[in-house]
Amino acid sequence: MPQMNPARRVLVVEDDADARELVVGHLKLVGCDVRACVDGVATLQAIDTFQPNAMVLDLGLPGLDGFRVLQEMRDRGGKHVPTLVLTGRSQTDDFSRATALGANDYLLKPYTPQQLLVRVARLLVWSRRIEAAQAAPGGD
Numbered sequence: 001m002p003q004m005n006p007a008r009r010v011l012v013v014e015d016d017a018d019a020r021e022l023v024v025g026h027l028k029l030v031g032c033d034v035r036a037c038v039d040g041v042a043t044l045q046a047i048d049t050f051q052p053n054a055m056v057l058d059l060g061l062p063g064l065d066g067f068r069v070l071q072e073m074r075d076r077g078g079k080h081v082p083t084l085v086l087t088g089r090s091q092t093d094d095f096s097r098a099t100a101l102g103a104n105d106y107l108l109k110p111y112t113p114q115q116l117l118v119r120v121a122r123l124l125v126w127s128r129r130i131e132a133a134q135a136a137p138g139g140d
Contacts, residue, residue: 008124011052011081012036013043013069015061019109023056023086026113027120040064044072052081054123056116057103059087059094070101080130082123086111 010032014020020036027034035050037043040061046052059066066085073081085098088109095106104126105119 009033009052011055014058040069053127055081055083056086074102082126
């Protein structure tokens with residue numbers, strides 16, 4: 001399994017307790033600093049306070065669903081959080097809508113731990129590149 005830098009912050013957004021604990025557990029095993037949310041409103045707050053480097057987002061959330069979270073992130077501007085949508089929704093329209101709203105990757109449940117960790121590792125590499133580009137002279 002890929003090893004990750006312990007300084008990498010990952011926000012896990014999942015309303016199902018068992019599924020959430022599974023994802024959190026896999027990420028902690030490889031050294032990620034993980035926070036979890038169960039709904040969209042708490043997610044938007046955690047993005048501001050926790051400042052994650054990557055996010056694993058379920059679409060079927062109570063209240064503000066995953067699509068609305070993506071929409072709100074895009075509308076608010078500011079830092080883009082590289083996002084993996086982890087969902088049971090296999091419809092092409094769901095994939096298209098999520099990626100159009102800014103999701104970087106889409107993984108269907110059920111999944112293997114290796115599939116999850118490889119995809120999150122890829123998001124964290126992308127996050128580091130974005131941060132480096134923004135820190136460079138003239139970077140935004």
